[in-house]
Amino acid sequence: GIQVEQSPPDLILQEGANSTLRCNFSDSVNNLQWFHQNPWGQLINLFYIPSGTKQNGRLSATTVATERYSLLYISSSQTTDSGVYFCAVLINAGNNRKLIWGLGTSLAVNP
Amino acid sequence: SAVISQKPSRDICQRGTSLTIQCQVDSQVTMMFWYRQQPGQSLTLIATANQGSEATYESGFVIDKFPISRPNLTFSTLTVSNMSPEDSSIYLCSVVLPKSGQGGLGGYTFGSGTRLTVV
Numbered sequence: 001g002i003q004v005e006q007s008p009p010d011l012i013l014q015e016g017a018n019s020t021l022r023c024n025f026s027d028s029v030n031n032l033q034w035f036h037q038n039p040w041g042q043l044i045n046l047f048y049i050p051s052g053t054k055q056n057g058r059l060s061a062t063t064v065a066t067e068r069y070s071l072l073y074i075s076s077s078q079t080t081d082s083g084v085y086f087c088a089v090l091i092n093a094g095n096n097r098k099l100i101w102g103l104g105t106s107l108a109v110n111p
Numbered sequence: 112s113a114v115i116s117q118k119p120s121r122d123i124c125q126r127g128t129s130l131t132i133q134c135q136v137d138s139q140v141t142m143m144f145w146y147r148q149q150p151g152q153s154l155t156l157i158a159t160a161n162q163g164s165e166a167t168y169e170s171g172f173v174i175d176k177f178p179i180s181r182p183n184l185t186f187s188t189l190t191v192s193n194m195s196p197e198d199s200s201i202y203l204c205s206v207v208l209p210k211s212g213q214g215g216l217g218g219y220t221f222g223s224g225t226r227l228t229v230v
Binding site (some may be wrong): 043045 | 156219
């Protein structure tokens with residue numbers, strides 16, 4: 001089946017630094033989402049991005065579907081950005097669609 | 112975007128007992144999804160619940176262990192039956208939203224999760 005790989009697995013930043021998280025996927029997908037899971041376990045939908053670039057405040061995401069990767073940019077990081085960032089791709093599964101998840105990038109932003 | 116209310120938010124249960132988790136959505140949705148997230152791991156889909164039909168379970172999950180109800184288009188429950196310490200996880204419900212207009216995020220939205228500890 002399709003493989004979703006995220007890198008790096010862990011990342012430590014000083015507040016104010018910028019970072020890039022990467023998501024590679026091994027086959028064509030219908031769509032791709034980036035999520036942030038905060039330290040309390042809540043999953044927040046960041047971007048729903050099958051291709052192109054989207055921006056939301058200090059975050060932006062780019063998906064290049066033809067090359068099977070997506071990037072999540074975090075600029076001017078803040079301590080509240082800490083948590084785990086997941087990439088998930090949407091595939092056809094029989095009569096349904098399902099999300100296939102990467103293992104996540106665990107981000108710690110230090111003050 | 113939809114608001115999903117999930118409860119309980121956390122519970123500590125004795126082995127051998129069962130816990131029912133509720134998920135309420137503020138709009139009608141066709142499909143609801145139940146996930147498990149074991150400590151330090153990514154999410155694993157347990158089952159997809161459509162209103163008016165049997166839930167579709169993923170490999171490794173069975174109805175006797177994880178019975179699901181979907182009585183209407185805004186509500187679902189997941190029961191974790193005959194619990195053991197290995198069932199200690201976060202359980203999350205999710206719905207998929209249409210991409211609605213400029214600025215609409217679309218995609219999958221999750222409840223706040225139920226943190227289950229089995230002792």
